[in-house]
Amino acid sequence: MAPKRTIPPRALDAFDLAILRVVQRDNKTPQRVIAEAVNLSPAAVQRRITAMEAAGVIVRNVAIVEPEALSLAITALVEVRLRDERAATVDAAKALFRATPEVQQCYYVTGGISFVLVIISRDMRSYEALTRSLFAENELVDYYRTNIALDRVKADTAIAVG
Known part of the structure; x- marks a missing residue:
């Protein structure tokens, strides 16, 4: 990044x-x-x-790829609560999520949870394996909740400009 x-x-x-x-x-x-x-x-x-x-107004020039064209069928929206909000814990989680290719987007948020992630996975079995390593067996994570997207209604990268 x-x-x-x-x-x-x-x-x-x-x-x-x-x-x-x-x-x-x-x-x-x-x-x-x-x-x-x-x-x-x-x-x-x-x-x-x-x-x-x-x-830094224009950050990158990229190609937007259709996930289904690469047989990536699962889009998961995941809420993650860390065990604590100490800087070292948050920084370690940020580094882990940045380094995980399946994590397409990651937001550090307020409101009772620590992060919201958008994860793309090939299938449910792959997603389950990823959740074990990222969340279930991760000492940094206290709780996580997954919502599986049924349909991608809108996925845009453009920001409305004046």
Whole structure:
């Protein structure tokens, strides 16, 4: 995971936001097409994208893969409560969840639980094996609860920009 960078000292302007709307839909959009859409030159678009990448506004450029195309049939939403909230415990859990490829998303949260995870697994047997190592046999974990998704109604990565 890329280190967090600081947001630029200046606010993003209307051109930056327009560029973000385009690249969030398809980051392979040619810069000349983006330039036409936002009324800038391709060079200006490139400078702005580079600046937003350097500032940490644009964190990564990735391909979004359909899980079913890879025979990944199970999406589990898992609530995890740690045995305590000491910094060392939380940091160890964060490191474990970051290092686990099946953990697609991980959120450290408030409200009586410690983490909410989105886990993708090939099948229920694979998921069970993963839960044993991540949760059931993990001294850091006090409790976990799984919800299995019946249908992925919406899975988007785009953030609404002004």
